[in-house]
Amino acid sequence: MNKTLASLKPGESGSLVKIEGENRLRQRLTEMGFIKGTVVGVDSTAPFGDPRSYSIRGYQISLRNAEAEQIIINQDRVMQSAVKENVG
Amino acid sequence: MSKQEKTVQVALAGNPNSGKTTLFNHLTGARQRVGNFTGVTVTRKEGVVSHKGWKIKLVDLPGTYSLSSKTVEEKVTREYILEESPDLIVDIVDAGNLERNLFLTTQLIEMDIPRVIVLNMIDEVRAKGVVIDTSNFSKLLSSPVVETVGRSGEGKDKLLDAIVEVAESGGKARQIRIPYDSHVEEAIDRTEQHIAKLHVGKVEEERSRWLALKLLEGDSDVLLQEGDHTDLIEAAKEEQFKLEESHGEDSQTLLADGRYGFIHGLVQEVESKSKSVTTQNxxxxxxxxxxxxxxxxxxxxxxxxxxxxxxxxxxxxxxxxxxxxxxxxxxxxxxxxxxxxxxxxxxxxxxxxxxxxxxxxxxxxxxxxxxxxxxxxxxxxxxxxxxxxxxxxxxxxxxxxxxxxxxxxxxxxxxxxxxxxxxxxxxxxxxxxxxxxxxxxxxxxxxxxxxxxxxxxxxxxxxxxxxxxxxxxxxxxxxxxxxxxxGLSDPFVMELPPYRIPxxxxxxxxxxxxxxxxxxxxxxxxxxxxxxxxxxxxxxxxxELSMDYGAAQNRIEQQMVAGEEQTQALAKLSNAQAQEEQEKRYLGQIGKTIQPIFEPLGFDWKGSIALLTGFVAKEIVVSTFGVLYNTGNDVDEESVSLREAMAGSMAPEVALAFMVFTLLYMPCLxxxxxxxxxxxxxxxxxxxxxxxxxxxxxxxxxxxxxxxxxx
Structure with a gap:
């Protein structure tokens, strides 16, 4: 099922489906490795619940919730890719 | 050192937090020139190293994740590479974060600049039990790959050797192509053909591919630069539109997909876990x-x-x-x-x-x-x-x-x-x-x-x-x-780098x-x-003073019995004289002229002058008070004599307003x-x-x- 990255709880992760919204954000994120199929996980939350930090491709990045809402992820697919990585 | 040293111009590029500046400091030591890139306020650091008969001129470019010229740093980096065309680029990569760091590398590869790739902070990778096959890495990217530890300077000499090696070879290396999706490749081909027609024989093969890619990405700078060739731009826009239409994604995402695909394959091939270390993060x-x-x-x-x-x-x-x-x-x-x-x-x-x-x-x-x-x-x-x-x-x-x-x-x-x-x-x-x-x-x-x-x-x-x-x-x-x-503010996309000992x-x-x-x-x-x-x-x-202070002084000295009373009277007199002098000097005249502006705030002419002098630097306000209350300007805020002199000269609320004014009024010179x-x-x-x-x-x-x- 598709969800926004903002709706994930700390500790959860999902695989990226697409980035909606304005071009600038999408381009920036794409360059930083937010590509279809990449696994993104939620790390920590700032004191007022916004922004939050995420891990992707082995590094950490912080995004405001308004931005994380533009990022669509899928939690079912992450299971599969995790299985695949274990096998590989 | 021979007199006719050969010179090579080298630029250091890399992601923010890749340890680029630390490495730069290790290479150049304190012999650095700090300035700005022309027209923008981005720091430009330069230094020179001599190695094996070569004079290596280094420039530390700003840290960037990409070369797409959206931020000032990216623009500066790209313009530097395109316009000042360095002889080679040292691309500093955080070895512990290969995938994202190599994105910039793919862009440098596409610009076809001779390069040396540095796997920095290799110690952190080793500690995790990961091994990187540098010789294979070097072969796949057709450029020397050097392992370094920026903090200790390990690998510094090997890096200098590699720079000299590339410089001596004249930078000729096998060209690398980042392969894209077949539709994208077709669009690149057609655009390149168009470019070849316009700039006959002028554009080298790799530069033309880069130009085509940038046109397909809709890069505003390149569009502007090619602004005269309306039909080229039209054709590229058409290709971009078709691609986006058939893939349901914008062209930038499609190209990034290709680059990350290439990177993923590369990393799979060069990185392996030697032993299973339970890394506690x-x-x-x-x-x-x-x-x-x-x-x-x-x-x-x-x-x-x-x-x-x-x-x-x-x-x-x-x-x-x-x-x-x-x-x-x-x-x-x-x-x-x-x-x-x-x-x-x-x-x-x-x-x-x-x-x-x-x-x-x-x-x-x-x-x-x-x-x-x-x-x-x-x-x-x-x-x-x-x-x-x-x-x-x-x-x-x-x-x-x-x-x-x-x-x-x-x-x-x-x-x-x-x-x-x-x-x-x-x-x-x-x-x-x-x-x-x-x-x-x-x-x-x-x-x-x-x-x-x-x-x-x-x-x-x-x-x-x-x-x-x-x-x-x-x-x-x-x-x-x-x-x-x-208007829109920047997206808050900020890396949280791993903690490191500086x-x-x-x-x-x-x-x-x-x-x-x-x-x-x-x-x-x-x-x-x-x-x-x-x-x-x-x-x-x-x-012109209102009275003859010298005469008054003589009178006191003659008429009063020497003692404390006389000393006090003399002090009072010289105080009055200094104050009058201050009032009549230019500063006092200006203070008096502008004082009406401060009247509603309750500041007297002394306060007005103090504020005026505070324009040079705000702490001068204190020494001006020192002069004006004639305790000498050799005072500080703790000085008892100044405190005594000033007490009673202002109402407390005026003093408070004066502090508020000092806090907020114009910045110092x-x-x-x-x-x-x-x-x-x-x-x-x-x-x-x-x-x-x-x-x-x-x-x-x-x-x-x-x-x-x-x-």
């Missing part, structure tokens, strides 16, 4: 405490408190040494020079003026020691993360918190630190509100006045002033963001640079300012100079001055009214 553990939802903010505030506390307590010792050094020098010059104008100029004008400001050097150096420590450990990004919600509320980026915080030390470096903010509007806004943050030069004024007029609650008054400054800065930001600076060398070099920057400011603008102020208070020399340099706009500089003066006047007026009722 230290960064994650530290973050559990430092970014804890309950503890994070209090800890951050504690660190900030610690920073200021240490800066000012430890800084006191070197400040005292400088102080006695300046007095010693001043006395020596007094003795050496014959009495007269030249001596006054040197001792009172130059040594007094500059010496009073050099004294802040220890504070500045210590403040930057902390800032540099926070930056190099990776905590700075966390601070922005913790403060972003709050800063976003007033329309600013989390990163703006740091320059604002530094404003408590000195607005000059603080405004320069605003360079970390990418969006030009956000940066400008951060610069404009910075002078409202109460810098350390204002503290002596508060200590003096609060000590005299609010001795019971001096601490609270000073603290209140700091809060008032923050409040005004925040409100100003909020209002400007809602009115003049409408390299001592980098921290020291950073401190050294800031100290030099500060001393340059002192030797330039402050020196000139001090001389002007001295001139205004020493001239005109021949003034050096700050104005740095605003001018950083905004590159005289208009915004004038705006900043005007805003400060009007806000200060209005709020001081309010304070004087309200306090009159309450006190």
């Amino acid at each position: 230290l960064t994650r553990k530290i973050d559990q405490i430092l970014l804890n939802r309950l503890l994070g903010l209090p800890l951050f505030l504690f660190f900030m408190w610690l920073m200021f506390q240490t800066t000012f307590t430890i800084g006191q010792y070197p400040m005292d040494w400088i102080d006695s050094g300046v007095s010693w020098f001043s006395n020596m010059m007094s003795a050496a020079l014959p009495e007269g104008l030249v001596r006054d100029l040197v001792v009172e004008g130059i040594i007094g003026g500059v010496g009073g400001i050099v004294i802040f050097l220890p504070n500045i150096v210590l403040l930057f020691l902390f800032i540099s420590f926070f930056e190099n450990t990776g905590y700075m990004a966390r601070a922005a993360f913790l403060m972003d919600h709050f800063m976003h509320g007033i329309g600013l980026h989390g990163k703006a918190f740091i320059p604002l915080l530094m404003g408590f030390g000195c607005n000059v470096p603080a405004i320069m630190a605003a360079r970390t903010i990418e969006n030009p509007k956000d940066r400008l806004l951060t610069i404009l509100i910075n002078p409202f943050m109460s810098c350390s030069a204002r503290l002596p004024v508060y200590v003096l006045l609060a000590g005299i007029f609010f001795s019971e609650n001096a601490g609270s008054v000073v603290f209140g002033l700091y809060l008032a400054g923050i409040f005004v800065a925040m409100s100003a930001a909020y209002i400007m963001k809602k009115t003049m600076f409408k 390299a001592l060398r980098s921290v020291i070099i950073h401190m050294w640079e800031k100290a030099v920057e500060f001393l340059k400011k002192v030797s330039g603008i402050i020196l000139v300012g001090s001389i002007i102020i001295w001139f205004l208070q020493a001239f005109p020399q021949n003034i 050096a700050t104005i100079a740095v605003i001018r340099r950083e905004t590159q706009s005289l208009g915004w500089t004038m705006f900043s001055v005007g805003m400060g003066l009007s806000v200060a006047w209005i709020l001081a007026w309010v304070v004087v009214r309200v306090a009159r009722v309450l006190l």
Whole structure:
């Protein structure tokens, strides 16, 4: 099922489906490795619940919730890719 | 060293946090030239190293994730590469974060510049039990790959060897192509054919592929550059549209897909886990405490408190040494020079003026020691993360918190630190509100006045002033963001780098640079300012006094019995004389002329003059009071004689208004100079001055009214 990255709880992760919204954000994120199929996980939350930090491709990045809402992820697919990585 | 050394121009490129600057410092040592890239306020560092008969000229490019020219840093990097065409690029890659770091590498490959790839911080990778096959890596990317540890300098010589090797080969290496999806490749082909027709024989094969890619990405700079070739642009737009239509994604995403696909394959091939090490992720553990939802903010505030506390307590010792050094020098010059104008100029004008400001050097150096420590450990990004919600509320980026915080030390470096903010509007806004943050030069004024007029609650008054400054800065930001600076702010996409132990060398070099920057400011603008102020208070020399003070002095000496009473009378007399002289000199005349403006605030002409002189540097307000209340200008905020002289000269509410005015009115000369340099706009500089003066006047007026009722 598709969800926004903002709706994930700390500790959860999902695989990226697409980035909606304005071009600038999408381009920036794409360059930083937010590509279809990449696994993104939620790390920590700032004191007022916004922004939050995420891990992707082995590094950490912080995004405001308004931005994380533009990022669509899928939690079912992450299971599969995790299985695949274990096998590989 | 041979006289005819061969020269090679080398640029260091890499992601932020890839340890690029640390490595640069290791290569060049302290022999660096720091400047700016033309037209923009991005620091440009250069250095020269000699190695194996080659003179290697290094430029440290700003840290970027990409070359798409969306941020100032990216634009600068790309323009440097395209226009100054370095002989080769050293691409510094964080070995522990290969995938994202190699994105920039793919762009460099596409620009087809001879390169050396550096796998930096290789020690961290080894500790995780990961092995990188560098020879295979080198083969796949057709460029030398060197492993280094920036902190210790390990691998430095191998890097220099590799640079020389590429330089000697003339940079000819097998070309690498990043393969894209077949539709994209077809579109590239067609666009390249179009380019070949336009620039017959002029564009090399790889440059033409790069140009085609940039056209398909809709890169605004390249579109502009090719603006004359309307049909090429039309054709490229058509291709871009078709691609986006058939794939349901924009072309930039499609190309990034291709690049990351290439990277993924590459990493799979070169990286392997040698042994299974259960890596305990230290960064994650530290973050559990430092970014804890309950503890994070209090800890951050504690660190900030610690920073200021240490800066000012430890800084006191070197400040005292400088102080006695300046007095010693001043006395020596007094003795050496014959009495007269030249001596006054040197001792009172130059040594007094500059010496009073050099004294802040220890504070500045210590403040930057902390800032540099926070930056190099990776905590700075966390601070922005913790403060972003709050800063976003007033329309600013989390990163703006740091320059604002530094404003408590000195607005000059603080405004320069605003360079970390990418969006030009956000940066400008951060610069404009910075002078409202109460810098350390204002503290002596508060200590003096609060000590005299609010001795019971001096601490609270000073603290209140700091809060008032923050409040005004925040409100100003909020209002400007809602009115003049409408529009989108930067997306808050910020990397949280892993915690690292900073390299001592980098921290020291950073401190050294800031100290030099500060001393340059002192030797330039402050020196000139001090001389002007001295001139205004020493001239005109021949003034007509209301009475013959010399005769009066003689009378007292003859008529009164020598003793305490006589001494007091003499002191009173010379005080009156000095005051009258001050009143009649140029500075006094100006003070009297502008005094009506300050009338509603209750400031007398002495206060007006003090504020005028404070324009050079705010702490001068204290020494001006010293002169005007004739306790000599060799006073500080703790001076008992000045305190006694000033007590009763102002009503407490006026003193409070005076402090508020000092807090908010126009930035000092050096700050104005740095605003001018950083905004590159005289208009915004004038705006900043005007805003400060009007806000200060209005709020001081309010304070004087309200306090009159309450006190």
